[in-house]
Amino acid sequence: MQQIGLLLASLPDGILLGFVYGLAAMGLTLIWGVMNVINLSHGPIIALGMFSTFFVFSRLGLNPYVGLIPVAIVGLLLGVLIYAVAVHRVINAPHLSSLLATFSVNMIIIGLGTAALTTSPYNVDFSAGSFKLGSTTLLGTRLIAALITMLFTGALYLFLYRTRPGKYIRAVANNRAAAELMGIPSTRILALSFGLGTMLAMVSGALIATFFPFSILAGSGYEMKSFVIGVLGGLGNPIGALFGGMILGVLEGIIPAFLETSWVPVIEFALFVVILLVRPTGLFGAKK
Amino acid sequence: MNRKLFVLLSALVLASLVLSACGSPATEAPMVETEAPVMTEAPVATEPSMPAEETVVIGFTSSLTGSQEVSSKRQVAGFNLWMQQVNDAGGIKLSDGTVVKFASQTYDDESNKERVQELYTRLITEDNADFLISPYSSGLTAAASIVAEQNGKIMITAGAAEDDAYKTGNTSLFQLYTPGSLYLISTVDMLKTLDPEAKVAIVHENDKFSTAVVEGLKPYLESQGFEVVLEEGYASDTTDFGPVINKLVESGATVLLGGGHYPDGSTFTRQLFERKAGLKFISLLVAPADSKFSELGDAAVGVATSSQWELSATHTQEEAAVLGKEWYGPSGADFAAAYEAATGEKPSYHVAGGYMAGLVLQKAIEAADSIDPEKVRAALEAMDIFTFWGGVKFDTTPEAHGLQVGHAMVVAQWQKNEAGELVRQVVWPADVAIVPPLYPIPAP
Numbered sequence: 001m002q003q004i005g006l007l008l009a010s011l012p013d014g015i016l017l018g019f020v021y022g023l024a025a026m027g028l029t030l031i032w033g034v035m036n037v038i039n040l041s042h043g044p045i046i047a048l049g050m051f052s053t054f055f056v057f058s059r060l061g062l063n064p065y066v067g068l069i070p071v072a073i074v075g076l077l078l079g080v081l082i083y084a085v086a087v088h089r090v091i092n093a094p095h096l097s098s099l100l101a102t103f104s105v106n107m108i109i110i111g112l113g114t115a116a117l118t119t120s121p122y123n124v125d126f127s128a129g130s131f132k133l134g135s136t137t138l139l140g141t142r143l144i145a146a147l148i149t150m151l152f153t154g155a156l157y158l159f160l161y162r163t164r165p166g167k168y169i170r171a172v173a174n175n176r177a178a179a180e181l182m183g184i185p186s187t188r189i190l191a192l193s194f195g196l197g198t199m200l201a202m203v204s205g206a207l208i209a210t211f212f213p214f215s216i217l218a219g220s221g222y223e224m225k226s227f228v229i230g231v232l233g234g235l236g237n238p239i240g241a242l243f244g245g246m247i248l249g250v251l252e253g254i255i256p257a258f259l260e261t262s263w264v265p266v267i268e269f270a271l272f273v274v275i276l277l278v279r280p281t282g283l284f285g286a287k288k
Numbered sequence: 289m290n291r292k293l294f295v296l297l298s299a300l301v302l303a304s305l306v307l308s309a310c311g312s313p314a315t316e317a318p319m320v321e322t323e324a325p326v327m328t329e330a331p332v333a334t335e336p337s338m339p340a341e342e343t344v345v346i347g348f349t350s351s352l353t354g355s356q357e358v359s360s361k362r363q364v365a366g367f368n369l370w371m372q373q374v375n376d377a378g379g380i381k382l383s384d385g386t387v388v389k390f391a392s393q394t395y396d397d398e399s400n401k402e403r404v405q406e407l408y409t410r411l412i413t414e415d416n417a418d419f420l421i422s423p424y425s426s427g428l429t430a431a432a433s434i435v436a437e438q439n440g441k442i443m444i445t446a447g448a449a450e451d452d453a454y455k456t457g458n459t460s461l462f463q464l465y466t467p468g469s470l471y472l473i474s475t476v477d478m479l480k481t482l483d484p485e486a487k488v489a490i491v492h493e494n495d496k497f498s499t500a501v502v503e504g505l506k507p508y509l510e511s512q513g514f515e516v517v518l519e520e521g522y523a524s525d526t527t528d529f530g531p532v533i534n535k536l537v538e539s540g541a542t543v544l545l546g547g548g549h550y551p552d553g554s555t556f557t558r559q560l561f562e563r564k565a566g567l568k569f570i571s572l573l574v575a576p577a578d579s580k581f582s583e584l585g586d587a588a589v590g591v592a593t594s595s596q597w598e599l600s601a602t603h604t605q606e607e608a609a610v611l612g613k614e615w616y617g618p619s620g621a622d623f624a625a626a627y628e629a630a631t632g633e634k635p636s637y638h639v640a641g642g643y644m645a646g647l648v649l650q651k652a653i654e655a656a657d658s659i660d661p662e663k664v665r666a667a668l669e670a671m672d673i674f675t676f677w678g679g680v681k682f683d684t685t686p687e688a689h690g691l692q693v694g695h696a697m698v699v700a701q702w703q704k705n706e707a708g709e710l711v712r713q714v715v716w717p718a719d720v721a722i723v724p725p726l727y728p729i730p731a732p
Contacts, residue, residue: 009534017528119353121551123558125585130562136534137563212527213555217354221525256531261522262494 009136010253018249019146020207022242024222025229027200033236034173034193040102043223044109049205050214057124071206072199079198083191113216121213145207228272234282339385347393347417349407354399358550359638360424363447366642383657401431408435421645426450426497433461446645450500454691462668462682463692469504471594475571475699478716482727489518489541493548517541529559547572561587568728582710590729592701596637597677599624600722601714608674617647620676644677
């Protein structure tokens with residue numbers, strides 16, 4: 001009985017957190033879906049998003065949610081820059097080349113971040129209140145983060161399905177050669193896709209910073225979660241990533257009700273292996 | 289194409305020859321250093337009044353990056369202060385006229401055990417460190433202690449409270465901190481006087497140090513009649529304590545004991561406050577002992593920690609006289625003033641621990657009247673002194689060689705002073721307490 005109570009208490013929290021995990025994973029899976037690149041700089045980019053919230057809130061004194069718009073723009077531009085500098089030349093090379101290229105970007109961001117910001121934990125002392133829901137306390141920051149994630153997901157969906165550049169992205173993801181034959185500027189579209197993936201990673205980091213402390217190294221944990229979510233939801237399927245994120249969030253919420261918290265990563269990664277073996281296209285299907 | 293390749297290869301060969309030529313003096317450098325005493329001896333023969341000077345190299349790694357960064361940097365700052373003071377004072381003068389001065393050799397271990405082993409090997413074999421100081425944290429120290437013991441190098445372990453390393457037959461390690469198994473004993477004693485009916489939850493980081501603390505804590509709690517309603521470990525990189533806090537609330541616990549290190553401890557505290565966990569008392573390891581903890585604001589109010597040393601309850605020469613112990617080193621006020629002058633900050637126990645590592649070595653060299661490692665080892669084994677840090681005495685039995693047996697801890701708690709500022713106050717033991725403990729913690 002006590003465990004059912006605990007389960008009910010932890011479930012809403014897990015779902016809310018899962019939304020933000022989903023947003024982070026959406027960035028990773030979008031890049032993979034469009035250009036078959038596993039972006040190993042995803043983690044530090046999430047960390048940069050976290051620091052952007054810190055500077056917006058703690059240094060500029062602005063509401064962290066107001067800062068999301070400039071953060072998104074900076075994320076988009078940063079992604080385009082990373083694509084142009086590190087990814088474009090290896091886009092048609094074997095996967096190892098793009099892995100190494102994005103890993104190099106990962107090391108550069110971490111190195112610069114460590115020099116400038118150290119690896120000390122930072123904290124955004126921001127509160128959006130909390131309220132009781134049955135036996136659980138829901139934090140306002142998590143609720144707002146989940147709502148913003150839904151907004152971003154909806155906007156991304158509309159962008160991909162209702163706008164010309166979005167349709168170009170889907171066309172390039174589907175068949176780059178055919179898209180080029182139709183006159184679609186694939187290089188620009190690939191850069192835009194990388195920019196969008198980076199933007200989503202930065203925004204998710206900015207939201208995570210409102211409820212968890214962070215350092216320049218903090219993104220690696222969320223990068224690993226993004227891989228698990230990507231596989232759960234289907235690599236290359238952004239909407240699947242959102243659901244994958246929610247599944248992971250729920251697991252993180254309910255596993256501690258029955259087992260020690262330290263079992264959470266064990267079960268998460270066991271699930272990762274099982275999904276890869278049993279349903280490699282993910283629960284919601286990978287990109288066609 | 290082949291010609292280009294040939295030119296490239298030739299250029300590479302030429303470059304490597306130039307580099308190796310440039311590199312040779314560097315590889316020979318240690319030889320020059322070992323010959324240095326001969327150079328210093330020569331003038332002594334002609335000018336007997338000139339004392340010989342020996343430079344003792346102390347090797348250690350520090351975590352300039354990674355999870356142990358905050359506390360490790362403080363430890364190193366304390367050690368550096370000691371080294372600067374002793375060198376500025378002219379070093380240690382031995383009876384044969386030799387003046388011993390100190391130099392340090394250090395690397396960033398990135399809070400990484402594998403790197404610690406690699407770097408301590410380098411400190412011993414390449415840098416020829418004479419003595420070693422441990423890195424910060426029990427986990428990193430356990431890794432370093434294996435290398436130190438294998439090479440027979442004396443290592444003063446600061447910032448490492450776990451007991452196990454001293455119970456495996458090691459003879460080169462000397463622990464400065466009160467052992468982990470005794471860490472929360474004072475807190476339990478205090479709790480016994482405040483609320484003997486308290487229901488206790490133990491939630492701790494799953495690392496060597498915190499686990500060692502809990503292994504000593506749980507039986508002691510039970511022996512004092514407390515009910516332990518929850519015992520839970522969490523991974524070191526945990527950021528979401530929501531599920532743990534839900535479990536804590538469901539268990540009906542009124543008191544939380546546990547924690548681990550700075551990153552997890554500060555996160556845990558913040559989330560306990562945000563979720564209005566409603567606990568009467570919280571004591572966490574390490575994190576609340578750092579001045580950075582006050583950045584948590586109201587979430588820090590009432591959070592206690594077991595502290596190895598607090599400036600407000602620093603040990604004194606009078607205390608040493610009452611206990612019949614030999615007093616050694618500066619007063620707590622002098623140490624704190626020197627540190628504050630150097631850094632602008634008040635020292636935490638991690639700073640004091642780093643300083644004490646040097647001070648203990650200094651005392652051992654003075655007592656041994658030599659820098660010979662075996663004589664210094666014997667002096668450490670015989671040491672029984674009292675300093676601003678408190679007692680320093682090492683177990684010399686084969687079962688627990690080097691374990692600290694002379695040092696006691698205090699309980700400190702974050703409270704608001706009359707001006708409404710957050711300050712860490714000593715609340716236990718009663719004879720050194722500055723203010724009474726805040727119990728229960730006011731609801732947020």
